[in-house]
Amino acid sequence: MSLKGLRAALPLCLVAGLAVAEEGLGPHRLGRPAALDAIAAWDIDVRADGAGLPHGRGSVAEGRALFAARCAGCHGAAGxxxxxxxxxxxxxxxxSAKPVRTVGSFWPYATTLFDYVRRAMPFDAPQSLSDxxxxxxxxxxxxxxGILPADADLDAQSLPQVAMPNRTGFVPDARPDVPPGR
Structure with a gap:
């Protein structure tokens, strides 16, 4: 194609490209625009302060039965x-020379436990547990x-209030090139 032909074709390509971009499919017409309900289904993160925790509640007694049925096969009967x-x-x-990093010794926030279990457990069926x-x-x-008594219940209000033993064991990254809170 000559330079004159390219100049004539370029505006047509640009117009066609804009029409495709307006549809949200990109220049290759692959995929589909993300629907708000699809985005919401993946927006399940829970922050340390409890932001993002869903409605619901669960008790130690209920958890005992669930753990036996869904978790003990991999993590042992008593964790x-x-x-x-x-x-x-x-x-x-x-x-110590041989630290044992567990939920009770290492994790700084109880909300992290909720977030991890919700996203990744049980291993054979992640995200299959209800809130x-x-x-x-x-x-x-x-x-x-040993952090909660046997008659405890957890919900979105009480979970962020749980004082984990290692809550003060982590310090903010003071490097100047790292954003605060990282």
């Missing part, structure tokens, strides 16, 4: 570990670690 990580114990070991079930399993694990 002592098995084919998957140990979840219970380890308090006082972080400064009340995640609250219940979280309550049970916190109870096994």
């Amino acid at each position: 002592e570990g098995g084919s998957a990580d140990r979840l219970v114990g380890g308090q006082g070991t972080l400064a 009340p079930e995640v609250y219940a399993v979280s309550a049970y694990l916190l109870h096994l670690n």
Whole structure:
């Protein structure tokens, strides 16, 4: 094609490209625009302060049954570990030569436990637990670690208030090139 032909074709390509971009499909016409309900289904993160926690509640007693049915096969009957990580114990070991990093010894926020269980557990069926079930399993694990009493319930208001043993064990990154809170 000659330079004159390219100059004539360019405006047509630009107009066609704009029409495709307006449809949200991009220049290759692949995919589809993301619907708000599809975005909301993936927007499930929970922050340390509890922002993003869903409605629902769960008790230690409910969590005991769920843990036995859905978690103990990998994590052991009492969270002592098995084919998957140990979840219970380890308090006082972080400064030792062999630290035991568990929910009760290492994790700084109980909301992190909820977020992780909600997103990634059980291993064979991630995101299959309902929000009340995640609250219940979280309550049970916190109870096994001596953080909650046997009659405790958790919900969006009480979970961020749980004082984890290692809450002060993490410090902000003071490097000047790292944004605050990272």
